[in-house]
Amino acid sequence: MSVLDVLRGAFSLLFGLGVLCWVVLVPVTASAQTGSDTALLIHGGAGGMSQDAMSEAQQRTYKQALRRALTAGNGVLQDGGTALDAVEAVITTMESDTLFNAGRGAVLTSQNTVELDAAIMDGETRNAGALTGVKTVKHPIRLARTIMTESEHVMMAQEGAETFAEEHGLEQVKNDYFITERRRSGAGDDAHVQKTAEKFGTVGAVALDQEGNLAAGTSTGGISNKRFGRIGDSPIVGAGTYASNESVAVSATGQGEFYIRSVAAHNVASRVRFGEASLPEAAQAAVEEAEALGGVGGVIVLDPEGNMAMPFTTNGMFRAYVDTEGNTAVRIFGAQEDGDM
Numbered sequence: 001m002s003v004l005d006v007l008r009g010a011f012s013l014l015f016g017l018g019v020l021c022w023v024v025l026v027p028v029t030a031s032a033q034t035g036s037d038t039a040l041l042i043h044g045g046a047g048g049m050s051q052d053a054m055s056e057a058q059q060r061t062y063k064q065a066l067r068r069a070l071t072a073g074n075g076v077l078q079d080g081g082t083a084l085d086a087v088e089a090v091i092t093t094m095e096s097d098t099l100f101n102a103g104r105g106a107v108l109t110s111q112n113t114v115e116l117d118a119a120i121m122d123g124e125t126r127n128a129g130a131l132t133g134v135k136t137v138k139h140p141i142r143l144a145r146t147i148m149t150e151s152e153h154v155m156m157a158q159e160g161a162e163t164f165a166e167e168h169g170l171e172q173v174k175n176d177y178f179i180t181e182r183r184r185s186g187a188g189d190d191a192h193v194q195k196t197a198e199k200f201g202t203v204g205a206v207a208l209d210q211e212g213n214l215a216a217g218t219s220t221g222g223i224s225n226k227r228f229g230r231i232g233d234s235p236i237v238g239a240g241t242y243a244s245n246e247s248v249a250v251s252a253t254g255q256g257e258f259y260i261r262s263v264a265a266h267n268v269a270s271r272v273r274f275g276e277a278s279l280p281e282a283a284q285a286a287v288e289e290a291e292a293l294g295g296v297g298g299v300i301v302l303d304p305e306g307n308m309a310m311p312f313t314t315n316g317m318f319r320a321y322v323d324t325e326g327n328t329a330v331r332i333f334g335a336q337e338d339g340d341m
């Protein structure tokens, strides 16, 4: 056997091993990629918070809270859970966190009570559940989902919604549970948050699961000092919350009256579906349209391919995401001023 034959033999062996590795490993990597084709965007409200007036420690506290909620929802998606389950996991986490204007820690009405609004929507079926003016349901987003799955209705209000919650065994609490010292003392938010921000702080999430389905959810106490009985955009399908696999999933935050009048969430969906706008263009145009009517705020938007946008017309928006590549960011202000955590 010549030296050349030995080299040729060694080459064939290495080539064979290479092909074997390729055959065995490529499907494994491919399926791992499929498994991570999920995405999750969350917000904790848009407002006039100013970077100068917010200490590093305060920013860190909000970012940690956002990251906790993001991790809860992303865990669901990574385990193969549905987009609806992820949205519910994010929002229940934020409803329990007194930093946000949803569930415990929600803003007070002019009568010093808490009245909660929430909605959830399934992008696959366009089924939706929503409630408004609820005072005793610990997790409004769970009630929204129960209305969606256990009733033939989409939206319920006040005592009717509460009776439905009771009948379906959802946890109920006294209205006092929701009222924190921070809200009672009229601080609205910590001193760092300027007056306009006091009116915001809603929470929301949009998710894309491994099956390629979208979902959206929003939960809020509305705007502070609102008249009792006032309803914002958050629980209104198409205004504050919308999801369709044919276009996008959206959750909005901001001055609800203007988001209702511009039908903000559906505005984004229509621009993508009928207007052939790119997703970031559509999202930007929708927040600008609401602003032109007189209302500031923001939206988080996701499509079935994992394209996403989080524009806002306020100083800041508490927000975080995990994209389809697994990149994560947690932000409050503009991307440039506000490095990732």
Ligand code: ASP
Pocket (backbone or CB within 6 Å): 045, 046, 101, 199, 200, 201, 202, 220, 221, 222, 223, 231, 232, 233, 234, 240, 252, 253, 254, 255, 256, 257, 259
């Ligand atoms: N959009 C909510 C409402 O008007 C408030 C907010 O997003 O902070 O009820």
